[in-house]
Every structure is written in structure tokens, then in C-alpha cells.
Amino acid sequence: MILIGSVGTACGTGCRCGSDPEPVSATAEEGNSEMDRSDPNVPGVSTDPTLVAALAELLAAKGDDYEPRTEHLEPDGSPTFTNRLIGETSPYLLQHAHNPVNWRAWGEEAFERARDTDRPILLSVGYSTCHWCHVMEKESFEDLEIATYINEHFIPIKVDREERPDVDDLYMTAVQVLTGRGGWPMTIVMTPHGEPFFGGTYFPPRDGVRGARRGFLSVLTELVRRYRDEPGNVVAEAQQLSQRIQSITAPQPPGDVPNARAVAATTAAIARSYDPRHGGFGRAPKFPQPSRLGLMMRYQRRSEDPRALEMSVHTLDSMANGGMYDHVGGGFHRYSTDARWLVPHFEKMLYDNAQLAVAYLEGFQLGGHPRHRRIVTEVLDYVALEMRAPGGAFYSATDADSPNPDQGGEREEGWFFTWTPDELDELLGSSAPHLRAYWDVSDRGNFEGRNILWTPRPAAEVAQERGVSEADLFAMVAEARPVLHARRATRPPPLRDDKILTAWSGLMIGAFARAALVLDRDDYETVAIEAAEFLLETLRDDEGRLMRSWLGQPRHRAYLEDYAFLIEGLLDLHETTGDVRWVREAIELQTELDAHFLHEGPNGGGYWMTADDAEELLTRDKPSSDGAVPSGNSVEAMNLLRLAELTQDDTYRTKAERLFAAFSSSITRRGPGVTRMLAALDRYTDTAREIVIVFDDDAARDRMLQEIRTRFLPNRVLCVVRADQVEAAAAVVPLVEAKVLLPNSHATAYVCERGRCERPTSDPAEFGRQIAAVRPYDPPPRPL
Numbered sequence: 001m002i003l004i005g006s007v008g009t010a011c012g013t014g015c016r017c018g019s020d021p022e023p024v025s026a027t028a029e030e031g032n033s034e035m036d037r038s039d040p041n042v043p044g045v046s047t048d049p050t051l052v053a054a055l056a057e058l059l060a061a062k063g064d065d066y067e068p069r070t071e072h073l074e075p076d077g078s079p080t081f082t083n084r085l086i087g088e089t090s091p092y093l094l095q096h097a098h099n100p101v102n103w104r105a106w107g108e109e110a111f112e113r114a115r116d117t118d119r120p121i122l123l124s125v126g127y128s129t130c131h132w133c134h135v136m137e138k139e140s141f142e143d144l145e146i147a148t149y150i151n152e153h154f155i156p157i158k159v160d161r162e163e164r165p166d167v168d169d170l171y172m173t174a175v176q177v178l179t180g181r182g183g184w185p186m187t188i189v190m191t192p193h194g195e196p197f198f199g200g201t202y203f204p205p206r207d208g209v210r211g212a213r214r215g216f217l218s219v220l221t222e223l224v225r226r227y228r229d230e231p232g233n234v235v236a237e238a239q240q241l242s243q244r245i246q247s248i249t250a251p252q253p254p255g256d257v258p259n260a261r262a263v264a265a266t267t268a269a270i271a272r273s274y275d276p277r278h279g280g281f282g283r284a285p286k287f288p289q290p291s292r293l294g295l296m297m298r299y300q301r302r303s304e305d306p307r308a309l310e311m312s313v314h315t316l317d318s319m320a321n322g323g324m325y326d327h328v329g330g331g332f333h334r335y336s337t338d339a340r341w342l343v344p345h346f347e348k349m350l351y352d353n354a355q356l357a358v359a360y361l362e363g364f365q366l367g368g369h370p371r372h373r374r375i376v377t378e379v380l381d382y383v384a385l386e387m388r389a390p391g392g393a394f395y396s397a398t399d400a401d402s403p404n405p406d407q408g409g410e411r412e413e414g415w416f417f418t419w420t421p422d423e424l425d426e427l428l429g430s431s432a433p434h435l436r437a438y439w440d441v442s443d444r445g446n447f448e449g450r451n452i453l454w455t456p457r458p459a460a461e462v463a464q465e466r467g468v469s470e471a472d473l474f475a476m477v478a479e480a481r482p483v484l485h486a487r488r489a490t491r492p493p494p495l496r497d498d499k500i501l502t503a504w505s506g507l508m509i510g511a512f513a514r515a516a517l518v519l520d521r522d523d524y525e526t527v528a529i530e531a532a533e534f535l536l537e538t539l540r541d542d543e544g545r546l547m548r549s550w551l552g553q554p555r556h557r558a559y560l561e562d563y564a565f566l567i568e569g570l571l572d573l574h575e576t577t578g579d580v581r582w583v584r585e586a587i588e589l590q591t592e593l594d595a596h597f598l599h600e601g602p603n604g605g606g607y608w609m610t611a612d613d614a615e616e617l618l619t620r621d622k623p624s625s626d627g628a629v630p631s632g633n634s635v636e637a638m639n640l641l642r643l644a645e646l647t648q649d650d651t652y653r654t655k656a657e658r659l660f661a662a663f664s665s666s667i668t669r670r671g672p673g674v675t676r677m678l679a680a681l682d683r684y685t686d687t688a689r690e691i692v693i694v695f696d697d698d699a700a701r702d703r704m705l706q707e708i709r710t711r712f713l714p715n716r717v718l719c720v721v722r723a724d725q726v727e728a729a730a731a732v733v734p735l736v737e738a739k740v741l742l743p744n745s746h747a748t749a750y751v752c753e754r755g756r757c758e759r760p761t762s763d764p765a766e767f768g769r770q771i772a773a774v775r776p777y778d779p780p781p782r783p784l
Contacts (some may be wrong), residue, residue, distance in 0.1 A: 039051065039102055039151075040052055040055055040081070040082060040083050040084065040102065041081060041082070042081050042083060042100045042101065042102045042147065042151055043100050043144055043147060043148040043151060044102075044147070044148035044149070044150075044151035044152040045102055045151045045152070052082075055082045055083070055084070055086055055087075056082065058082075058086045058087050059079070059082050059086055062086075068097075068098045069094075069095050069096075069097075069098060070098035070099065070142065071138075071142055072098065072100060072142065079098040080098075080100075081098050081099065081100045082097060082098055083096075083097060083098070083099065083101065083102055083103045083104075084102075084103060084104050084105065085097040085103050085104075085105060085158060086098075088105055089499075089551045089552060089553065089555060090128075090160040090163050090499065090551070090555075091128040091160075091495075091497045091498060091499055091551070092126060092127050092128040092133075092158075092160040092162070092497075093105060093158055093160055095128060095137070096137065096141065096158050099137065099141045099142055099147065100141075100142070100144055100147035100148070100151075101141050101147045101150055101151065101156050102150070102151040102156060103156050103157070103158045104155065104156065104157050104158070105157070105158065105159075106157055106158075106159050106164065106167060110155055110157050111155075111192060111193075111194065113155050114155040114192035115192040115193070117155070118192065119153060119154055119155050119192065120153075120154055120155075120189050120190065120191060120192070120223065120224070120227050121154065121155050121156075121157055121188075121189070121190050121191070121192060121194075122150060122154040122155070122156045122157070122187075122188075122189055122220075123156075123157050123159065123171060123186075123187070123188040123189070123190060123196075124141075124156065124157070124158055124159070124185060124186070124187055124188075125158075125159045125160075125161050125167070125168050125171065125172075125184065125185065125186040125188070126160075126161060126184045126185040126186065127160060127161050127162050127184065127397075127497070128160070128162075128396075128397070128399070128495065128497040129347040129348075129349070129396075129397040129398060129399040129400065129494075129495070129497055130184050130185065130347070131345065131346075131347065131399075131400040131401060131413055132183075132184065132185060132201075132202045133184055133185040134399075134401055134411070135202065136185050136202050136203065136216075139204065139205040139209070139216075140203070140205045140216050140217075143205055145217070146205060146216060146217050146220075149217060149220060149221070150220065153220070153224045154189075154220070154224075155192075161184065161186070162396060162497075162499070162501060162549075163499070163501075163548065163549050163555065163556055164556070165559055165561070165609070166559065166609055166610050166614075166617055166621070167617065168186070169609065169621055169623070170245070170249075170617050170618055170619060170621070171186060171188045171190075171196060171199065172186060173245050173248060173249060173619075174188060174196040174199050174241060174245055175188070175199035175200060175201065177241065177244055177245065177248070178196075178198070178199045178200075178241070179199065179200060179201075181201075182201065183201040183202070184201065185201060185202055186199070186200075186201060187199065187200050187201065187202075187203060189220075189223050190238065191234070191235060191238050194617075194618060195235075195238035195239055195241070195242045195618070196238060196241055196242070197234050197237045197238040197241060198219075198223055200219075203215065203216035203219060204216065205217060206218070242618055245618060245619060246618065246619050249619040249620075249621050249622075250619075251599065251603070251604075251606075251622050251662065252662075252663075252665045252666075253603055254603060254604075254605050254658070254661040254662045254664065255661055255664035255665060255668075256661065256664060257657050257660045257661050257664065257684075258660060258664050258667045258668055258681060259685060260681075260682065260685040260777050260778075261781075262667050262668050262671060262678065262681060263295070263298075263299060263678050263681060263682045263685070263777075264299070264303070264777060264781035264782075265668075265671060266295065266671030266672055266675065266678050267295060267296060267299040267308065267781075267784065268781070268782070268784060269671060269672055270292050270295070270296065270672055270675070271296075271307070271308070271311065271784040273672075274311050275339065276314075277339075278318055278339050278340050278341065279311075279314040279315040279316075279317065279318030279319070279341070280315050280318060280319070280339075280341070281315075283339060284336070284337065284338050284339040285335050285336060285337050285338070285345075286324075286335060286336040286338070286339060286341055287335045287336075287628070288319055288324070288332065288335065288352060288355075288356055288359075290352075290355035290356050290358065290359040291355070291626045291630055291634075291675040291676045291679070292672070292675050293312055293315060293316070293359045293363075294358075294359060294362065294675070294676070294679050295675040295676075295678050295679050295682070296308050296311060296312050297309075297312050297362055297363065297366050297712065297714075298679055298682045298714050299682070300312065300366065301366065301712055301714070301774060302682070302686065302774060302775070302776050302777050303776065303777055303780070303781055304774075304776070305781075305783055305784050307783065307784040308784055309366070309367065311784075312363060312366070312367075313363065313367050313369065316359065316360060316363045316372060316375075317371070318341050319332070319341055319356075320360075320371070320372075320375050321341070321454060321455045321456065322336060322340065322341025322342055322344075322454050323336070323341065323342045323343055323344055323446075323447075323452035323453065323454040324336045324341045324342075324344040325375075325454075326348075326382070326417065327439065327453040327454070327455070327481075328417075328453065328481055328484045328485050328488060329382055329386070329485055329488070330378035330379055330381055330382030331348050331353050331378075331379050331382040331383065331386075332348065332352055332353055332356050332379065333345060333346050333347065333348055333400075333417075334346070334347045334348070334349055334352060334400075340456070341454075342446060342452060342454055342456075343446070343447055343452060344414075344452070345400055345413075346399075346400040346401075346413055346414045346416075346417055346494070347397060347398060347399055347400040347494075348397060348398045349396070349397045349504075349628075350383070350387060350394050350395065350396050350397060350501075350504045350505070350507070350508055351503075351504045351507055351628065351629050352628065353379050353382070353383060353387075353508075353511075354383075354504070354507035354508040354510065354511040355507060355511075355630075356379060357376050357379045357380055357511040357515060358510065358511050358514060360372045360373075360375045360376045360379070361373075361376050361511075361514055361515055361518055361519075362712055362714075364376065364518070365518065365709075365710065365711060365712035365713075366712040368710075373519065376515055376519065377515075377519065377521075380511065380512060380515055380524060380527075383508060383512075384523075384524075384527055386398075387496075388527070388531075389498065389500055389534075391530075391534040391538065392527070392530030392531045392533065392534045393500045393505045393531045393534040393535055393538075393550070394500065394504065394505045394508045394531060395496055395497060395498050395499070395500065396497040396498075396499050396500070396501055396504060397496070397497045398493075398494045398495070398496045398497070399494035399495040399496070399497075400413045400414065400494065401413050401494060401495075402414075402415050402416035402491070402492055402493060402494040402495075403415075403492040405491075405492065409492070412448075414447060414448070414450075414452070415450070415491075416488065416491050416492070416493060416494055417452065417488075418445075418447055418448075418450035418451055418452055419441065419450060419451045419453065419484075420445070420450055420451065421436060421441055421442070421443055421451070423487070424436055424441060424484075427480075427483050427484060427487055428476075428480050428483065428484075431476040431479070431480060433466070434462075434466045434468060434473060434476055435476055435477065435480055437462050437465065437466055438455060438459065438462045438473060438476075438477065439451070439453040439454065439455060440453075440454055440455070440456050440457070441453070459473055459474065498551060499549050499550065499551040500534075500535075500539075500549060500550040500551070501548065501549050501562075502535055502539050502546065502547065502548055502549070502558055502562040502565070502566055503548075503559070503561040503562045503564075503565040503566070503629070504565070504629075505531055505535055505566075505569075506535070506562070506564075506565030506566035506567075506568060506569040507565050507568075507569065507629075508531065508569075509528045509531050509532050509535075509566070509569030509570070509572070509573060510528075510565075510568050510569040510572040510573075512524045512525070512527045512528035512531070513525065513528040513569065513572040513573040513575070513576040513577075514572050514576070516528060516576045517575060517576040517705070517708070517709065518709045519709075520702070520705075520709065525576055525577060528569070528572075528573050528576070529573065529577070532566075532569065532570060532573055532582070532585075535566060536585060538550060538554065539554050539558075540554065541554060541557065545557055545558070545592065546558035546562060546563060546566070546589065546592065547562075548562055557611060557614065559609055559610060559632070560593070560597055560607050560608065560609050560610075560623070560632030560633070560636070561609075561623075561629065561631070561632040561635070563589055563590075563592070563593040563597070563632070563636075564593075564607075564632040564633075564635040564636045564639060565632075565635060566589060567586045567589050567590055567593075567635075567636075567639045568635050568638065568639055570582040570583070570585050570586040570589070571583070571586050571639065571642050571643075571646075574586070574646075574719075575717075575718045575719075575720075578719065578720035578721055578722075580721075580728075580729045580732040580733050583646055583647075583732050583733055584732050586639075586643065587643065587647070587732075590639070590640075590643060590652075593607065593636075594655075596611035596612050596613065597609075597610075597611055597612070598655070599622060599662065604658065604662065605655075605658035605659050605660075605661050605662030605663075606622055606624075606633045606636075606658070606659045606662040606663060607622065607632060607633055607636055607659075608620050608621070608622050609621045609622065609623050609632065622662075624663050624666050624673075624674055624677060625673050625674065626673065626674055626675050626676040626677065627673075630676035631674075631676070631677070633659060633663065633677065634674060634676035634677035634679075634680060635676060636659065637656055637659050637660065637677055637680035637681070637684075638676075638679065638680040638683065640652045640653065640655050640656035640659070641653065641656050641680060641683055641684060641688070642717055644656065645688050645690060645717040645735065646717055646719070646733050646735055647732075647733065647734060647735075648734045648735060656680070656684065657684075660677075660680075660681060660684065663677060667681065679714070682714075683714065683715050686715040686775055687715065687753045687754060687775050688715055688716070688717060688753060688754075689713060689715050689716045689717070689751065689752075689753055689771060690716075690717055690735055690750075690751070690752040690753060691708070691716055691717065691718045691719070691749065691750070691751055691771060692718075692719045692720075692721070692735060692736050692739045692749070692750040692752075693705070693718075693719070693720045693721070693747060693748070693749050693750075694721055694722075694723050694726060694736075694739045694740060694741055694747070694748050694750075695720070695721075695722060695723065695741070695746060695747035695748075696722060696723045696724070696741060696746055696747075697746035697747065699746075700745070700746035700747035700762075701720065701746075701747050703747065703764045704747050704749050704764055704767055705720070706764065707764055707767050707768035707771065708771070711768070711771060711772065713771060716771070717735070719733055719735055719736050721736050721739070723740065723741050726738075726739055726740070742760055742761075742762050745762035746762075747762060748760050748761070748762050749761055749762070749767040749770070751767070751770040751771055758770045
């Protein structure tokens with residue numbers, strides 16, 4: 001266990017109390033062996049031949065296709081330096097395995113080494129597709145002078161934030177306390193006991209670079225001086241900061257369960273930040289914020305406020321028209337650096353595309369615009385083609401940077417995705433002038449002399465200007481996309497992060513499952529099923545507990561979001577397939593989550609980020625903030641309500657109520673930061689529409705389902721079951737008990753709410769009327 005001085009105890013999940021199967025490496029083989037106290041062949045330290053040989057063996061095991069990521073290469077192409085990270089599986093850690101920095105992975109050996117040598121720890125946290133992480137690596141961690149100074153004065157530790165969200169969350173809180181903002185790469189300097197006393201994000205390497213008054217080397221030099229000359233002050237500051245972090249992350253006393261006025265108040269607050277010209281919320285940089293869109297659309301449904309619909313549709317359209325959307329290959333980039341959605345940060349994240357696919361799907365149901373349906377299919381087709389791993393789960397991300405052959409292979413952000421007019425003329429023939437106008441391609445370009453494709457003008461306007469019909473213009477676009485995609489595939493691609501994360505794959509399972517139902521796509525259903533089966537069968541440890549990540553082997557026991565997002569995906573899969581197996585699996589995961597993560601007791605409610613038998617860090621967080629990824633507690637609030645409706649077991653609803661009460665202060669005081677939780681609260685304050693369809697003929701079933709597909713029903717729970725399987729299904733989902741076909745019918749629908757049921761019907765039109773009813777807010781909110 002990593003000790004945290006006088007303010008408590010903590011240790012990182014790299015030393016997870018015997019629960020994680022760690023890779024065999026030079027760092028983990030012997031625990032406290034002499035090898036852990038020796039150093040590899042990097043500058044500024046004494047080299048141990050035994051360790052060097054062990055690392056060389058690990059390097060050789062990578063095979064002939066392995067390409068070391070470093071500028072320090074021998075004449076034969078082999079890396080000059082290899083550090084302990086070569087024994088890791090994380091793509092991010094492996095990117096740094098040949099830095100001249102003496103990196104170690106998070107774990108007890110690193111902290112023991114720091115205590116033995118009385119050196120401060122330099123903690124660097126990032127992820128494999130992070131552009132500014134790459135910049136800092138090239139400028140500082142590949143720099144021999146800076147690396148030598150780090151090796152002589154610090155114990156440097158690298159952490160992949162995507163594998164270790166608990167470590168990232170803890171020290172990001174420290175950075176935000178110290179600087180008022182956060183981000184990656186995250187840089188922390190802390191005592192050998194894990195208490196931070198300095199934090200920041202990206203640092204230029206030296207004074208004056210990028211306009212910085214003080215560069216990274218100067219900052220490190222000053223920190224070393226303070227640690228040497230003022231040890232008492234440094235320790236006191238570290239302990240004070242640690243205590244403040246503990247205070248910030250301590251759960252608030254529970255309050256009353258908020259009512260629907262919190263939904264209206266938060267939606268009004270979000271509306272005040274709406275950009276009426278370009279769509280979206282807030283200023284540049286513009287983030288997609290699918291959780292806010294989801295809440296806005298739910299609010300519109302119950303309030304019938306036309307402005308909420310206008311903001312939702314305009315934002316969806318603006319993002320899809322902008323350069324943040326990949327008009328050739330499908331899928332969304334991370335965010336837009338400008339207010340117009342034109343210039344993106346070019347990395348693509350699985351979690352963004354999963355949530356945005358759902359946002360456009362709900363937008364299609366709410367507004368009925370076919371263009372939103374098209375975006376859903378293009379996003380999911382991209383994921384199915386380029387982001388599916390063997391076995392069916394999903395890769396995590398692709399990089400923003402890619403090699404530019406015109407610059408000797410130098411990695412540049414966005415080069416892979418951008419175009420010149422000459423390329424379009426060469427590839428598209430007579431349609432090129434029309435498509436150059438449609439995609440706003442110019443000789444000057446809009447990004448470093450090249451063109452990001454985007455559609456800033458309506459297609460009808462471009463078609464009229466070019467003297468073609470709108471239908472012909474769209475036909476040209478459809479013909480051009482595969483041609484451009486094939487040419488782009490010949491370019492050196494961005495790096496792909498091949499690790500599988502349970503949480504993010506869970507989000508994507510839900511996206512494919514929902515789209516399969518709404519768009520009637522059997523192929524999407526197959527993708528969702530295969531991914532779910534892979535996670536449930538493969539992401540387990542020897543005790544059967546769910547695991548966080550996979551890259552050839554399962555790593556790190558699962559966190560709250562892994563359970564929550566996977567449970568959500570399984571419930572979506574049940575609604576799509578009608579197979580109660582997925583409810584059974586969801587219940588088993590929920591039982592495991594409740595056993596190890598539930599905050600019990602009179603002042604409890606909600607779920608901790610880490611399990612009760614996980615290693616302790618400085619704090620044990622109970623997350624609620626919905627950022628780029630929703631919090632596990634927000635998703636769990638919805639899961640519990642859905643499980644209560646499916647199983648008719650009120651203990652789930654009680655846990656949801658305790659969760660809302662535990663976060664009542666966040667819901668009422670900082671609603672825009674907990675929009676996914678407010679979406680769950682909106683469902684709680686609404687009346688759940690319990691829908692059961694019993695059938696013995698697929699065509700009759702589909703006529704009923706068409707009424708579901710065309711309506712936005714976020715308050716529904718859906719069970720579709722064959723007539724001869726009702727009894728077996730009822731053993732898992734009591735909601736279907738005693739539901740039978742009406743005489744002379746092949747599909748019968750039952751619509752109930754709070755024990756009151758509509759008349760069973762076999763008429764699709766009557767079924768549509770029954771499910772179309774909306775319970776408005778009471779009292780009605782003010783117009784936005």
C-alpha cells in the first residue's frame with residue numbers, strides 16, 4: 001500500500017491488493033527485488049546490466065513489426081533507450097517506453113523507490129490519442145537535457161488516464177484546485193507519500209518557447225530547489241492540499257429528492273448559453289455535449305417549447321455540417337476549436353461517437369428529419385468498419401496526428417483528413433466543381449493550406465448556384481464519398497488505440513442496439529450482441545469480477561462507469577432483441593455493483609467510483625459530473641429506474657431515490673454539470689410507459705414496432721416477446737406475466753402506467769395513440 005503521510009493511506013490500482021493480473025515485466029516480477037532499485041540505460045542514472053537485459057528481452061518479444069516511437073534510434077533502427085514501460089500493455093505507456101526518461105508505471109515499487117531516495121515524484125497522466133501529450137513528449141520527454149534532469153532528481157511515473165480513471169480523477173482535482181482548470185497532459189509533482197504540492201497541464205520545454213515565461217525545465221529546477229531547501233514548507237503545503245481535496249470530494253449530506261422544477265431550471269440555464277448563430281452551447285472551443293442535448297430534447301417533449309426543439313435541431317445540424325464531422329469516413333472528431341464547428345481537434349473517441357449516435361437517433365425521432373437518420377448510420381457504419389476489434393468489442397480511439405509524407409513522415413494534426421482542390425479534381429471528374437462548392441473547398445484552404453470538408457451553406461443554395469438539382473447534388477456526394485475514402489485509405493493513418501474499455505464499449509453497445517430497433521437494422525443488432533458477448537465472457541478475472549480493459553489480457557478491476565455503461569447497453573439490447581438473457585446479465589452486474597460500490601448507511605446513496613476491496617487512494621470519490629463521458633452515478637440512476645420497471649422490484653426504485661437525494665445539492669445548484677442525472681430525474685418525475693408486445697408473427701410484430709420507431713419515448717420500457725415464451729420470460733421480467741394474444745390476432749400490445757392499463761389492442765394505429773400521450777410538467781415552466 002502506498003502511504004499518504006499523516007492524512008490517510010492510499011495506493012494506486014497498479015498494486016491492486018492482489019486482484020489485478022499484472023503483466024510479467026521487469027518492474028513487477030519480484031516486487032521489492034534489487035531490479036526495482038536499479039535503472040535502465042537512460043541518461044542521468046547508473047545503469048544495471050541485468051535490468052537492461054530484461055528490458056531487451058521484453059523488447060525482442062514485441063516482434064519484427066514493432067516500431068519504437070522515439071527520435072533516439074541506432075543506425076539499425078533499434079531504440080537507443082528502453083525503460084520499464086516496455087513491459088506494459090497500455091498503448092499510451094508503450095508510446096513512452098523509449099523516452100530517455102526513467103519512467104515507471106504506477107505501483108508500490110515506484111513509491112518505495114521515491115521514499116528510499118527521498119525524491120519527489122513526477123507524475124505525468126495522459127492518453128494515447130492526446131495531441132498535446134504528444135507535443136510535450138517530443139519537446140520535453142525526448143529531450144536529453146530535460147530527461148537527464150528528471151532522472152537525476154525525480155521518480156517519474158506515467159499513468160494512462162483511460163485505464164486508471166481513479167488516479168486521474170484524484171490528481172485532476174488537485175490541478176483544478178491549484179490552477180482553476182484541468183486537462184491533459186496532466187503534470188503533478190508530489191511527495192514520496194503521494195501528496196501533491198504542484199500541478200499543471202502542458203508545459204513548454206524552456207523559457208520563451210510558445211511565449212511561456214518559464215519553461216518545464218525551469219519549473220522542475222525550482223521545485224527541486226524548494227523540495228531540498230524548504231522540506232517542511234513543501235510537506236505542509238502538500239498535506240494542506242491533500243486535506244482540501246478530501247474535503248472537496250467528501251459526499252454531501254443527502255437532501256430531499258428534487259422535483260421536475262430542477263429539470264426546467266437547468267434547461268433554462270443551458271438555453272442562456274445557446275449560440276443562435278452557430279448552434280451549440282458556450283463559446284469556442286465548442287464541445288458536442290450530447291448529455292445537454294438529451295436533456296433539452298426530453299424537456300421539449302414534456303414542455304412542447306418550440307425553442308427547445310429549435311436549439312436541439314440547429315445544434316445537431318451545425319455539428320453535422322461542420323468540419324468536426326468526418327464527411328468522408330463518418331464519425332465525429334473530438335471537438336471544434338472555433339465557434340463555427342469548422343476546425344476540429346482531429347482525434348476520434350469511441351465515447352463521443354456512441355453518445356452522438358444516440359443524440360442524432362433521438363433527434364430523428366423527435367424532429368423526423370431524415371438527415372439525422374443519415375448521420376446515425378454514417379457514424380455507426382464507420383465504427384463497424386474501422387473500430388471493431390476481433391471478437392466484436394470496440395477500440396478506444398484514433399489519434400489526431402498522422403504522418404505527412406510531404407514532410408518526410410513528420411506527424412501533423414489533421415493531415416490525414418484534409419484535401420487540396422487538385423485532389424478532388426483528379427478523383428471526382430466532372431462533379432468536382434459542384435462538390436468543391438458544396439464542401440467549401442478553396443485554393444487557399446481553411447486549415448494550414450489544405451481543406452477540411454464542411455457544408456456551411458444549404459445544399460439547395462449550392463445546387464441552384466451550380467445549376468443542378470438538389471437530388472443530383474446529393475447523388476454526387478454519395479458517389480464521391482467511397483472514392484475519397486479509398487484514396488484516403490492509401491495515406492499513412494493516424495494511430496489507433498487498440499485497447500478495449502468496458503465502459504466505452506458499453507456505450508457503443510447501447511448505440512448499436514437502439515439504432516437497430518429504431519432503424520430496423522439487423523446488422524446493427526448483430527454488432528451489439530457480439531460486443532456484449534465478448535465483454536461478458538472475456539472481461540473477467542479469475543473470481544468472475546468484471547474488468548476494466550483488454551489488450552490481449554484483462555487488466556484492472558472495473559470501475560463504477562464500467563458497470564453502469566455496460567448495464568445500460570444490456571438493457572438497450574433487451575429492448576431491441578426481446579431476449580431476457582440481457583436483463584438477467586444486467587441484474588447480475590447490478591448485484592455485483594451493489595455489493596461492492598453502493599454507498600450504504602443513513603447518509604449514503606449513490607455509488608463510489610471504486611470497489612470496497614480496491615486499493616485506497618487519498619480519497620474515495622463518488623462521481624456525479626457529466627462531462628465528455630457521463631458519470632457512472634447519472635447512468636446508474638436511469639438503470640435503476642429501468643430495472644424497477646422491468647422487474648417490478650421497488651428496491652431498485654428506492655436505490656434510485658436515495659441516489660437522487662445524495663446528489664440533490666448538485667442537481668439543484670449546478671444542474672448544467674449533471675445533465676444525464678437530470679435526464680434520469682425527468683424520467684422519475686414522469687410516468688413510466690410500460691409497453692409489452694406479444695406476437696406469433698414477425699410481420700405483425702413489426703407493424704406494432706413501427707409505432708415505437710417513429711416516436712421519441714424516453715419514459716418507456718419495452719418488452720417484445722413471442723406468445724409461446726411469455727411464461728419463461730416472466731421468470732426474469734415479471735412485467736410480461738399473463739400477457740396473451742387477443743383472439744384472432746398475431747400481435748397484441750399492452751400499454752400500462754402505475755398499475756393502470758389501456759385496453760389491449762392489435763391495431764397499430766390505436767397502439768400509436770396509446771403511447772403518444774405525454775404527461776406535461778406541472779406547473780408548466782416558463783418559455784425558454
